[in-house]
Amino acid sequence: MSFDSLIDRLTDDLTPVRRRRPWVDMLTVAAIALAELALLFALGFAHISLHRMMTEPTLWWRLASLGLISLLSGALAIRSFDPAYSPKGGLRWLALIVVICLTFGLLMGGLPGGLASIAVRLDWTSGVECAYKMALLSVPPLIGLALLGRRGAPTDLRRTPLLIGLAAAAWGAFAFVFACPFTDPLYIAVWYSVGCGIVVVLARLILPRIARW
């Protein structure tokens, strides 16, 4: 096709467009995430002794850390849907925040005391179940962010999927906190990291194929 005929075709096809607005994307994802949380509470998913757990410092550590990571990575992911924005620097800061949150939890009493005690504290059968549930809970925000990413124009198809995966995984873990009966920081640090890690790796592997434009 010649240049002139392409320009004719594109001009004929021109219609007014509704500009992409990042804050609308953020509200959309927030609405999906909050709807998921409300549904979980409505279905009685919350742990029966949640009111007692409110006094546990690890509950607030989990909620604050996961909420912060989810919010920041979601905002960065949405910003990276703009082709001119590179999420490289933001991702570096985010990695630092994740490390600080994990270190904080381990200092709260999560440092292992010996191999035998680690095996008992990690309780791998419950841990695998927790990781699986967290991964399932991260699916709605993951789909929401992936669809918004397709509508946008992310140019860094390595880092944007990582951010989408991290935001969705942290939200899945945040929602799971209300149903999780465990309070040991070591258990939480290990199995929450496994659950989130699985989602991030899957997002990194799958999303670049979907988000390509």
Next chain:
Amino acid sequence: MADDHWRTLMMAAQAGDTPAYRRLLVEVGSWLQGYYSRRLPSGMVDDAAQEALMTLHAKRHTYDPSKPFGPWLAAIARYKWIDRLRAMRAAPTEELCEELAVRDCGEAVQSARSLEALLERLKPAQANAIRLVKIEGLSIKEAADNLGQTISLVKVNIHRGLRQLGEFAQEEDHEF
């Protein structure tokens, strides 16, 4: 790049102004041809520029008029260029007949390779600033946005990098 002019045209195009859009496509189309002619074999330039224009059309809603147009366009052009390179790597190559008559580009290729070798000896920040401004033709402001550096740092990097390149080139002359 005539940033403000293109930004105005793009804003009008987003609102459905056909003449403004046509003008934008014509001007951007010729910029894209220049952009790809410095990066791709001549036979691929038109295809790449047309593909980038179609992408601009499909993604025009992602342009935010409160930001400069140049980095947005350059990001799309670069993304499509990398796509082309990936496709070229994946595509099977055919051996060319030795008697095929082609223009001898040996000298140009040689100087491009020498320049690239010299650039690799610079600090990455200096080499990237020189590549974007002096080779790819971006403005200092666009390069600063692209590299995440301040305008004055980009200028300093270019200045120091070029001085260093001169010294490297002199060293090589002495070696020969």
